[in-house]
Amino acid sequence: MTETGNPSQPTNVHDYTGNHIQVIEGHEAIRKRPGMYIGSTGERGLHQLVYEVVLYAVDEHLAGHADTIDVTITADGGVRVTDNGRGVPVGKGESAGKSVLERQLTEPSFGSRPHTGYRVSGGLSGVGLCVVNVLSSRLTVEVHRDGHRWTQEYEKGTPVTALTRNEETGEHSTTVAFWPDADVFETTLYSFATLSERLRELALLNEGLAISLTDERPAQPVRHHHKGDLxxxxxxxxxxxxxxxxxxxxxxxxxxxxxxxxxxxxxxxxxxxxxxxxxxxxxxxxxxxxxxxxxxxxxxxxxxxxxxxxxxxxxxxxxxxxxxxxxxxxxxxxxxxxxxxxxxxxxxxxxxxxxxxxxxxxxxxxxxxxxxxxxxxxxxxxxxxxxxxxx
Structure with a gap:
């Protein structure tokens, strides 16, 4: 390839080596090609971010540890998802110096999630919380487990605070709040009707699970819950x-x-x-x-x-x-x-x-x-x- 890159000039095949291959990994790959992970950068992909977090909570329900998921569209354009499951583990995992919570939020993994032991994992790509974190300008997580409230903040997939242990509590839950990156998405305006229909669907597909949706922009809250089969x-x-x-x-x-x-x-x-x-x-x-x-x-x-x-x-x-x-x-x-x-x-x-x-x-x-x-x-x-x- 010539230095000028002029397509009219001949290419020397011997000049094409492994150094010319660009390998994109991790967060860079997600931000460069977000459509590969969430389908698009339009409304469909924007809403898929919510579904990925909610499906993580649904997996906790399928594991027998959560029966309620509360979703809120915040007044400033973010989304907050809370489930009453066990809380994402905050202890150190296999990676030295990195908690299991941080691994879930920063390390892409495909297929079943090795960090949790879930038998079933939802979502389009399997990267779940990580892809949401990377494609958000800001993300906060709050976990109640192991006798304390734990918090951490991220920007575009990178932690900006350490995992912090706060006051004591006997509760168990996980709350993830995120704000989609306007530099990635064509729109960051969520549709209440679109989210409500999908959350209704998830409640119908998962017996005994109650899912609520609240819009602080404002709108009337809804709650989807059913007991029984399909x-x-x-x-x-x-x-x-x-x-x-x-x-x-x-x-x-x-x-x-x-x-x-x-x-x-x-x-x-x-x-x-x-x-x-x-x-x-x-x-x-x-x-x-x-x-x-x-x-x-x-x-x-x-x-x-x-x-x-x-x-x-x-x-x-x-x-x-x-x-x-x-x-x-x-x-x-x-x-x-x-x-x-x-x-x-x-x-x-x-x-x-x-x-x-x-x-x-x-x-x-x-x-x-x-x-x-x-x-x-x-x-x-x-x-x-x-x-x-x-x-």
Missing amino acids: RAYITHLNPDLPSFVHSPAIAFASENQDKTILVQVAMQWSTQAPGMIRSFANSTRTHEGGTHEHRFRTALTDIVNEHARRQNLISPDDEDITAEAVQRGLTAVISVKLAHPVFEGATRTRLGNPEAATYVQAVVREHLADWLDNHPDEAAAITRHILGTST
Whole structure:
């Protein structure tokens, strides 16, 4: 490469060496290419910062140690997230001189989080608190655990104060407050409606978890909380529809023997609803689907055809009922929670785990086939609806 870099001049391939390769690591990589970690630098990425912190708290709930998450949009444009879990550990970890809390906030890690021992980790990229810290002009953390209140402050991912032990307390909680960096994001204005919808979704996906959202700018606070299975999510997606083919919705859940994959499904057919299938992996919406959603659709079509033939509703010589016919008017939610999610695609919202596909297919085949056999009237109504729309 010539010194002037003029593209019209020839390049000497022998002058191109390893010294010309720019390796970007750690915080520099996150700030230089934020879209790789949170999807974009627009509104979607801005809101993803909130979801990453909230999902960290959701992981604490899944570990059995938190049932409340409070989210606040502060008057000065920041966001504060508090959970009533154990509190992020403040003791020294494997890195000399650095607490576990500081490692969580400064060291990118992918897949399951080694510092916490969580079986399930949410978020798009797995970097969680670190990416939020690096992409924030300022971040503060407050932890109640080990008999004291602990605090620390950061700027653009770098600690500006030491981890400080404050007054004694018997409480347990973690509070993370952050202010997105205006030099990174196209906008730093949060949408109350967007956050509220996503937090409602997380509450519906995680039984027994209460999530509140307060806007100090100001607005009316909301609180999302439900007890039970994913049927509540179906009700949310299809409210007040008088044309259900069957009621209540079908719902089932199963966890594999190793407790590394949990599958939850809820589904309901309607003669008027347009139909939709929403899939999630570790509480993250998989907009592009993936292995879990694909195998759900495949298993669903197979089971409906098998049931229809067993009931002599279609003859052995008839063509199979199409997937399009089976899914018309169907609203379904598929949620998988697994130890090592692999997200693929340009937006990292397509699940790639083959083991998730295998287990989802097995669970759907077992539980849905059993439900149809044990609810003959509802099964007949569903099959009539499907055959009536089949072409």
